[in-house]
Amino acid sequence: xxxxxxxxxxxxxxxxxxxxxxxxxxxxxxxxxxxxxxxxxxxxxxxxxxxxxxxxxxxxxxxxxxxxxxxxxxxxxxxxxxxxxxxxxxxxxxxxxxxxxxxxxxxxxxxxxxxxxxxxxxxxxxxxxxxxxxxxxxxxxxxxxxxxxxxxxxxxxxxxxxxxxxxxxxxxxxxxxxxxxxxxxxxxxxxxxxxxxxxxxxxxxxxxxxxxxxxxxxxxxxxxxxxxxxxxxxxxxxxxxxxxxxxxxxxxxxxxxxxxxxxxxxxxxxxxxxxxxxxxxxxxxxxxxxxxxxxxxxxxxxxxxxxxxxxxxxxxxxxxxxxxxxxxxxxxxxxxxxxxxxxxxxxxxxxxxxxxxxxxxxxxxxxxxxxxxxxxxxxxxxxxxxxxxxxxxxxxxxxxxxxxxxxxxxxxxxxxxxxxxxxxxxxxxxxxxxxxxxxxxxxxxxxxxxxxxxxxxxxxxxxxxxxxxxxxxxxxxxxxxxxxxxxxxxxxxxxxxxxxxxxxxxxx
Amino acid sequence: xxxxxxxxxxxxxxxxxxxxxxxxxxxxxxxxxxxxxxxxxxxxxxxxxxxxxxxxxxxxxxxxxxxxxxxxxxxxxxxxxxxxxxxxxxxxxxxxxxxxxxxxxxxxxxxxxxxxxxxxxxxxxxxxxxxxxxxxxxxxxxxxxxxxxxxxxxxxxxxxxxxxxxxxxxxxxxxxxxxxxxxxxxxxxxxxxxxxxxxxxxxxxxxxxxxxxxxxxxxxxxxxxxxxxxxxxxxxxxxxxxxxxxxxxxxxxxxxxxxxxxxxxxxxxxxxxxxxxxxxxxxxxxxxxxxxxxxxxxxxxxx
Numbered sequence: 001x002x003x004x005x006x007x008x009x010x011x012x013x014x015x016x017x018x019x020x021x022x023x024x025x026x027x028x029x030x031x032x033x034x035x036x037x038x039x040x041x042x043x044x045x046x047x048x049x050x051x052x053x054x055x056x057x058x059x060x061x062x063x064x065x066x067x068x069x070x071x072x073x074x075x076x077x078x079x080x081x082x083x084x085x086x087x088x089x090x091x092x093x094x095x096x097x098x099x100x101x102x103x104x105x106x107x108x109x110x111x112x113x114x115x116x117x118x119x120x121x122x123x124x125x126x127x128x129x130x131x132x133x134x135x136x137x138x139x140x141x142x143x144x145x146x147x148x149x150x151x152x153x154x155x156x157x158x159x160x161x162x163x164x165x166x167x168x169x170x171x172x173x174x175x176x177x178x179x180x181x182x183x184x185x186x187x188x189x190x191x192x193x194x195x196x197x198x199x200x201x202x203x204x205x206x207x208x209x210x211x212x213x214x215x216x217x218x219x220x221x222x223x224x225x226x227x228x229x230x231x232x233x234x235x236x237x238x239x240x241x242x243x244x245x246x247x248x249x250x251x252x253x254x255x256x257x258x259x260x261x262x263x264x265x266x267x268x269x270x271x272x273x274x275x276x277x278x279x280x281x282x283x284x285x286x287x288x289x290x291x292x293x294x295x296x297x298x299x300x301x302x303x304x305x306x307x308x309x310x311x312x313x314x315x316x317x318x319x320x321x322x323x324x325x326x327x328x329x330x331x332x333x334x335x336x337x338x339x340x341x342x343x344x345x346x347x348x349x350x351x352x353x354x355x356x357x358x359x360x361x362x363x364x365x366x367x368x369x370x371x372x373x374x375x376x377x378x379x380x381x382x383x384x385x386x387x388x389x390x391x392x393x394x395x396x397x398x399x400x401x402x403x404x405x406x407x408x409x410x411x412x413x414x415x416x417x418x419x420x421x422x423x424x425x426x427x428x429x430x431x432x433x434x435x436x437x438x439x440x441x442x443x444x445x446x447x448x449x450x451x452x453x454x455x456x457x458x459x460x461x462x463x464x465x466x467x468x469x470x471x472x473x474x475x476x477x478x479x480x481x482x483x484x485x486x487x488x489x490x491x492x493x494x495x496x497x498x499x500x501x502x503x504x505x506x507x508x
Numbered sequence: 509x510x511x512x513x514x515x516x517x518x519x520x521x522x523x524x525x526x527x528x529x530x531x532x533x534x535x536x537x538x539x540x541x542x543x544x545x546x547x548x549x550x551x552x553x554x555x556x557x558x559x560x561x562x563x564x565x566x567x568x569x570x571x572x573x574x575x576x577x578x579x580x581x582x583x584x585x586x587x588x589x590x591x592x593x594x595x596x597x598x599x600x601x602x603x604x605x606x607x608x609x610x611x612x613x614x615x616x617x618x619x620x621x622x623x624x625x626x627x628x629x630x631x632x633x634x635x636x637x638x639x640x641x642x643x644x645x646x647x648x649x650x651x652x653x654x655x656x657x658x659x660x661x662x663x664x665x666x667x668x669x670x671x672x673x674x675x676x677x678x679x680x681x682x683x684x685x686x687x688x689x690x691x692x693x694x695x696x697x698x699x700x701x702x703x704x705x706x707x708x709x710x711x712x713x714x715x716x717x718x719x720x721x722x723x724x725x726x727x728x729x730x731x732x733x734x735x736x737x738x739x740x741x742x743x744x745x746x747x748x749x750x751x752x753x754x755x756x757x758x759x760x761x762x763x764x765x766x767x768x769x770x771x772x773x774x775x776x777x778x779x780x781x782x783x784x785x786x787x788x789x790x791x792x793x794x795x796x797x798x799x800x801x802x803x804x805x806x807x808x809x810x811x
Binding site: 057076077078081082093094095096097098102103105106107108109110112113114115116117158 | 664667668669670672673675676679680682683684685686687688689799802810
């Protein structure tokens, strides 16, 4: 389209892993100076692999990379940084016990390996950088004590401190709250104004629509197409990304809720630092109803779920399931009584990554008779059958039931958790951040499945930082702020402005 | 208690502190970089032996310390290649080093000097004290050097780029690697520094403090030093405190054994265990508050 020469070109990149997996099948991308370039694709499409090749972390099997007019071969990230290409990974690479300052200057501390580090000078440099971008980061606090949004800025600063011209951001919004996303976008626009080139990797359509200038969509290791964002629509991008039309809005029939399945009365829960994280919540979830809880993360949602699921002590108040008091019961008792829990962090709470798909498929119910033989030992034949049923029913893409669960993509891991929890035949399902970091197709599947559970007269408690998700799925929803509900509303009877106010702590 | 006795105990405690602190400081540097070595006991043994040989050949105690350092480095190279470059287990090589230390020195004394289990270091191969009184109380220059080493190590670890990188490769080698810090080089260097310091500590036992080589000369000090490293939170300056506690009780035990009345009342076996017992109790009381480097003992491989 343009006559300009690209600042960066990756030509016919092929990557075949040693186990024979073809991650990239001849991908070509061109990035122009001073633009925000979007790389859109589902999880497992090869976006991250492509960028790791660019950043010198992986060697391409074939293909060439041209940067600023000449061919480059990066052997390590340090090589790439030295030439002016920086990357902020989805999972941060920060030294947790180091301060922001130490993290940023590491490896570029100034002259003299055994001379005193010139802290003053480094701080001055960083202050200038931060002033230009109009944000502040506390430089002397260990980064483990800082929120993820700040940690991400430290990662960005780390790259800018090294004067990179091209900044790659891999799924930068996956861990951020909506407000932090907005702030990040402001920073990206400022960087663009400074003449930096940004590569924005994402699978979120609305974010790509909002921030990028051009988008290349890749699917299954191949480029599907490149469009100017101003010419694109979310529907078009979704079709390119998934390969078929996607229903962006969930179809939901009206459904009449039945009797109360789950009830919480004046619940108080303490957080990790002893603060009152949940402060006197009362609500109920009926059969055939999805009750959603929205709100900026860190307002007590995690503590609420953990208390309900038996993972955290209840300070005060009662929890009832089908009229029975279940306050303080252990997770195992709760499972047997009909609660299922899709936890918010699938890799730490939902799955054991090193264990096989079939082992993971019976977590939380391995003690049940249906999986044991006459000697009350685990009958692996039955377990494998169960895992295969789940894989078939939920269309999970898995290389086999005996392969470690980490070999599945994020979306398929999440589907496996949903499948497992539902197979416990629960009456009450807690779904915490059920589609976080999940590709579009799986998200669509999981959301539809939650609606299906509701239509089957199950009670569903949905807790999500994704406001659209809560609005689309819930029959009733609450907005949580500092451990309390700012209001309980019906999604179709409320405006976005009202919700925004409640998320900011204004009670209705 | 008279002043003479207090002076004796103080100087004795300082002398006993030296090998513990040198080894602890080295171990702290190595573990800050992410490499565990439980073989310091073996390094102490072997460098006490080879340190004596080099000192006697050169008729100079300082050359003995150099011999000890080189012995330590030689062992460190083996440990470093296995753990850092070959990505092997960090504990198993240490077990090997300790076994070689105990067996090798017992055999070496017999093979080299022809005496069983013990060899008296020639006076001209020993390090001269800085100060000495008529009752045999003395102050070794190594006491001063050890305290200086602890402070210098702290300064290097926490104030210089070198130290920042050492700590980074032990806390998050991936982050360090991504910023161009050569993880293997820094880990290997830290291992060599640790083994050299521990080698000097071993040679100090024979050519300075004790003036003799025995087949059990390290007497668990390599392990106590590791405990002291944890107790001091991988901090070189704090390790001076733990070293002094051990040194004090080590001396008190000797004092009690030499006092006929006390020695008659308390069984000597109990007294001999006193320094180890007290050090372990102190360590056990404080352990858990300090946090080990995150990648301590874990080999780093690029993906």
